[in-house]
Amino acid sequence: MNIFSYVRAGDVAGAVREISGNSAAHFIAGGTNLIDLMKEDVTRPARLIDIARLPLTRIEETRDGGLRLGALVTNAETAYHPQIEKRYPLLSRAILSGASPQLRNMATNGGNLLQRTRCYYFYDGATPCNKRQPGTGCSAIEGFNRIHAVLGASDQCIAVHPSDMCVALAALEAVVHVTGKNGSRTILFADFHRLPGGTPEIDCNLGRDEIITSIDLPSKGFAEHYAYLKLRDRKSYAFALVSVAAALEMSGPIITETRLALGGVAHKPWRDAQAEALLNGKAASTDNFQIVAEAIMRDAKGFTHNTFKIELAKRAIVRALKHAAQMGTRQ
């Protein structure tokens, strides 16, 4: 049995004070990932700092015309918020494609960003895993790696980030607000999560003593032309094998701006600005979408059981782009 103490934080400053004072303490929000990790003996907090009652539960307008999502707004409240449905339907769709209604009612926006990989070996304490226990090796590289990465992996870890919400946030170029003992700062979404490199145990660039307070959505929501396509083994309650968030700005049949983010293929939501730029000023045609798909996947490398993801991702990119481009023109 792992003994831990529990405290409920009353404000952000108190939460930061608590986390700074104990290197084995963890925040708990909705608990939908952390409690599982504790039950599986993957994470052993000596102290739980309950942040669920902090006043970070609002969705409000920002001065630059965007929306600020409180870190403790639930995934369900976010997805069904009228302004999100209207202005950021890509985000709403992505969230609703994940987990189950019950889980989305508990899961918070901050927790969603920090949920940990679903690599089977990470959850299995009997097997080596560099992410769970640095330096022990990676069981997935020579093991069963059907759900693993085909882009940006390292010889230390080939896990993928499991979130759907984060794929949409990457495409929308959200900004994460955090507060720590040295004050507050912002982190661009592209810089929030990390590739595994030689330190796969570190998932993101949030400091050990920092708390996520909110996530800002820029004013541009791509509500006219968007698609979130999630491909998985079951229609519900399953993580993505490959997912694509596509957002386009169009002038008639011509694409003027492209945002594409992939989930299920890398240790972080995958963006490739060079490949996206190939579509700008081009017609929305299958041939052009195919060129972008090939470009994004040009450095993809499969392992024994997951090479199928490379072709799957290319087809998903083309399909998502077609859906996004055809919005408003369909009968």
Ligand SMILES: Cc1cc2nc3c(=O)[nH]c(=O)nc-3n(C[C@H](O)[C@H](O)[C@H](O)COP(=O)(O)OP(=O)(O)OC[C@H]3O[C@@H](n4cnc5c(N)ncnc54)[C@H](O)[C@@H]3O)c2cc1C
């Ligand atoms: C069966 C199942 C299926 C699922 N399917 C999907 C899916 O298909 N797609 C998908 O995207 N997700 C899926 N999820 C994951 C779910 O979305 C996450 O578990 C949830 O978003 C985590 O939020 P939480 O508030 O419960 O986090 P918690 O479990 O409370 O915390 C998770 C981590 O975040 C940290 N944390 C939480 N909030 C903050 C904060 N504000 N600042 C700093 N640190 C913080 C905690 O310390 C902890 O390390 C699934 C989960 C389950 C159990």
Ligand code: SF4
């Ligand atoms: S892929 Fe990463 S999480 Fe999975 S076993 Fe290897 S090191 Fe661990």
